[in-house]
Amino acid sequence: MGQLGFDFGIEPRPLIKVTPARLSLYDDCPRRFRMTYLDQPAPSRTGPWAHTTLGAVIHNALRELFALPASERTPERAEALVSRHWRSGGFADAEQVARYAEAARRWTADYVERHGADAEPVGVERWVSATVGSDPASPSLIVEGRADRIDAHDGELVVIDYKTGRTPPSDEHARRSRALALYAIAASRTLRKPCSRVELHHVPTATVAVAEHTDADLNEHVQKAEETAAASRAAADKLTRGGDPDQLFPARPAPRCAWCELRSHCPEGRQAVPAARPWDLLAPTT
Template sequence: MSMQLGLEGMPARLVRVTPSRLATWEDCRRRYRLTYLDRPALPRGGPRAASTLGAVVHNALQAVYGAPPVRRSPARAAVEVDRHWSSEGFRDDAQAATHRERARTWVADYVERHAVAGAPEPMGETVGLERWLSAPVGAMVAEGRADRLDERDGDVVVVDYKTGRRAPDADDARRSTALALYALAARRTLRRPCHRVELHHLPSGTVAGVDHDEESLAAHRDRAEAGAVALGAAADALDEDPRLSESLFPPAPGPRCGSCDVRRHCPEGRAAAPAEPAWAGLAP
């Protein structure tokens, strides 16, 4: 357990958090308990097509950017999609084939625009791929895996790939606590300045970015720190008295319960929304 000196020299626990843990805590505390605390872990929902598609695109781009620049090409990118393809969660073979071809096009276009020699929108030198970042930030240890880290003019830029239905904008990048935490952790891990964070939406070709200042990063840090302290305290209280489970981790039923992967263990969630098919998150 990570520690730092607290009040009067007493050791205070540093709570380890990832952006996904924080997001789950903020979204639904019951889902947080069922996902991260209950042991043995309960069975969860099966794979969802949108998540499968996102993983394929991430893996293909990791392979392309992991190769020397002279070996990066749109054709290589399309081949990497085929090499990493999975049909888990799709309705049928026809739907899977349609989205496989879409993914090939997305990744090939992205590489042609950003990654080949003479690309119209080069992104600088890549200094990290699927890089695990972990650094103490206030009362927490912020950690997680960044899709890509680029260096541009001496600064590190955090890049996050997106494949969802909606193209993000600069406000999405500005509001993303995950990207801000990656920026703070990248500073500590790489010992380089890091202010810019970007969302790269492959279906639309959108690059939505923002340059954080110290004030905006501090605001994200404070919010994340408050969540980390709260979830750590709730977990400790549950350890001391399991009877407090429902009061400490109440459900937050709503429309999103239709796609929750722990809905089978949550009566309130099942009542709040009908189950969505595994391919519901795909773009039309």
């Protein structure tokens, strides 16, 4: 007698592993997503961008600083850490390098003076992960990534993302950030504490943009993440079967094409806007 069992002819859906960065890149420009994650060999990129260099320096300094006990998180220590991590890739000349090195030390020290003493980090560049789905009974995604900082506040978690760009983000930017929303869900699952508050900390101005998410907000972000993940996987599967890469992953020309590190491989991007100089996106020093 054969083995008894049940077969309804339904294959379970494979979970799609995603990071907020991959989802955002596909939404911004499918062609850039393809060239970044799928093309082999990977296409050549432009040289370093000064704003990226500056952001990495400040992120590295704050990572080390907030791993220290609160008594050691001083503005002077912040300045020293910026100097330790300083790099000059992408800047126009030695004068600009010196001006931004000084500005970065000042910005980071001021930020720590205003926001460092009361912080209670429970994770610094903490890797978090969660299985999620708009239907809790049938999850579709594994969301994972590294959050800049996760604080504890009144028994709940707060996800913090550092920003160093030209313009301070608003509370609306924090609310609309899919990355922060997904990190909030993943942090809650990983650290087993509630998390609804997310913050964007703009270091050059020491300002903080805040959003308090509801369950409905978070579920909406998950639904959009599912749509993006499904679309990118479907396009990648068709590409593997021999589909046309330019049709499956079209360019989406926009102002950001000016500083895309892959614009030399994209005629539409080059036609859309002139190339930016490597230092054009730096935050003003005054």
